[in-house]
Amino acid sequence: MSEITLTFPDGKSRNVPAGTTGLEVAKSISPSLAKRTVAMQLDGALADLADPINNDATINFVARTDAAALELIRHDAAHVMAEAVQALWPGTQVTIGPVIENGFFYDFAKAEPFLPEDLAKIEKKMGEIIAKNAPFTKEVWSRDQAKEHFRKAGELFKVELVDAIPADQDLKIYKQGAWLDLCRGPHMTSTGAIGKAFKLTKFAGAYWRGDSNNPQLQRIYGTAFATQEELDAYLKQIEEAEKRDHRKLGREMDLFHFQEEAPGSVFWHPKGWTLFQTLISYMRRQQQKAGYLEVNSPDMMEKHFWELSGHWENYGENMFTTTLPDERVFCCKPMNCPGHVQIFKHGLKSYRDLPLKIAEFGKVHRYEPSGALHGMLRVRHFTQDDAHIFITENQIMDECLKINDLMLSIYKDFGFEDIFIKLSTRPEKRVGADHLWDKAEKALADVLDEVKRRSNGRIKTALQPGEGAFYGPKLEYTLKDAIGREWQCGTTQVDFNLAGRLGAFYIDEHSQKVTPVMIHRAMFGSLERFTGILIENFAGHFPLWLAPQQVVVAPIVSDADAYAMEVASALARAGLRVETDLRNEKISYKVREHSLAKVPVIIAVGKREAEERSVSIRRLGSEKQTVTPLDEAIAALADEAKTPG
């Protein structure tokens, strides 16, 4: 029998007969190693410990507390959950149950819906199954055998899965006691290795194979960790994230509200609107510096115009329409691009005018599916920091890179430096010839390569086939917030179609009419969404320049009222957003209220401060008080409150 060489993490190696299993190797080293090992990694890839090893490899034995075991714990927990569900509700079909970020799920086909109290029942049954500590064993079945088995068992989704497995792959069946599942593996040695640190978190409906044309299954989400401490820490983290929810903070901080009569539409309150306007003036300044020209285009235009642009055909189901008394049908704009093309078309353009950058803080209306609405993060009326750049074909790379630089510098001003860019290519439903799509996609792919190269690998990228806009492919900028969640904000789209459809052209250096290429781009994306993201990112504790109310001046005794008002008006003259709190309350009461309202700077003034013309400053999140001369305080706060850039 031939021998193979196994190399261990410490660099040592040993020769064993080909076909020796991981378990045998572990046992040969020490019984205790074999006992605590739940799986192995061969050349870094997880494998069943019982697998025979047939080739030279580096081998690493995985204990259940190793980081590498986490996905196995979760995957095994998903199997155990499926067994538990079938034990409790015979006749339920199992489908798929993968590990996902932070946990796992399993989708079931069951006639009756799960009830809220079922989670606890399933958890209990899972505990029993885990306690039995049945070994996971693997068998390779033939297609026919597997289909026969699942058909008899009434597992029709599994039959479909068997058919979907490529012919060159083994069809693996994993057994845990009497229960079995089709699965690509690997698994740990036995169910007991899952441990007790698992929790089922929620139910959801989910379409079979993620397609809304398919039947809907019932999904149960759960998570599992090696230790209870890690599970508790995770649950705590979820709780903390909930405290940042922009819907909750928006209400508490009196920024905005929603109501039934306008689903998906924001009622901006004064403080929220101040924040919104602060963002707009910041962006306006950035765009002015970058050579954009700001415009404004109509919110409603006649339907035939949207037919011409292709929106009616490709985006019509998302559009709000209204029939006027004269029976003409108008559409609320879901995008600003066609309007900007009209502005471009007004007056003959020369190649010398390009690139022409037209920007608008345009409010667009999109009829989003009711189930998609989510606070400010998904609304039906939102304001884009939109722009359309009209260029010649050979300006694409240069302009996209400029946009990229601007985008990154803007995100940096808000503290977002962890950026992820996705390239979305042609969707099925689209306008324009394929050779134009080829060019547009190639252009963006080149831009992406260049951006990645320039960032020295700091920026991560990905490809999303079929996810582009109907008129062109796009780069989507996703940023990571303070607690690691990702949000899609900016987008850059290269469009060879729309200008031509709407009859826009410029005169080139040979006096010929040429259709310009358009770049569609937004950086915040939606101001509403970006505001929501900022609220959650900062947990309401905005940096001074963004805070809707920057300072409150609170006298400690009414004798200091006059001085407090003087301080406040001096701050206001210095450009700060300041209010006074002259109420007849104790200073601790005022401090508490303004802290809860997340005002970044609380200035308390009593007789002492009035006499020496100073202020006592308390910053949000700190209990420290600093007494500073009034003039110094004003200068320092005004400086800190300056808009970046």
Next chain:
RNA sequence: GCCGGCUUAGCACAGUGGUAGUGCACCUGAUUUGUAAUCAGGGGGUCGCAGGUUCAAAUCCUGCAGCCGGCACCA
């Protein structure tokens, strides 16, 4: 849009067939107070909307809407 859940005072919640409650907030009065809740008194809800069952509905049933958690869709 789909699956499940929820909807009671400004906010957070209790109340599972017998004329609606608590805390905070709000209003009034007293208190002049040194950094996260001063005390006392008072007002406020046709229980999401529309039907139905019942002698009687916040409570049971049906429909609709909105919201929440996902799925699908997406800035």
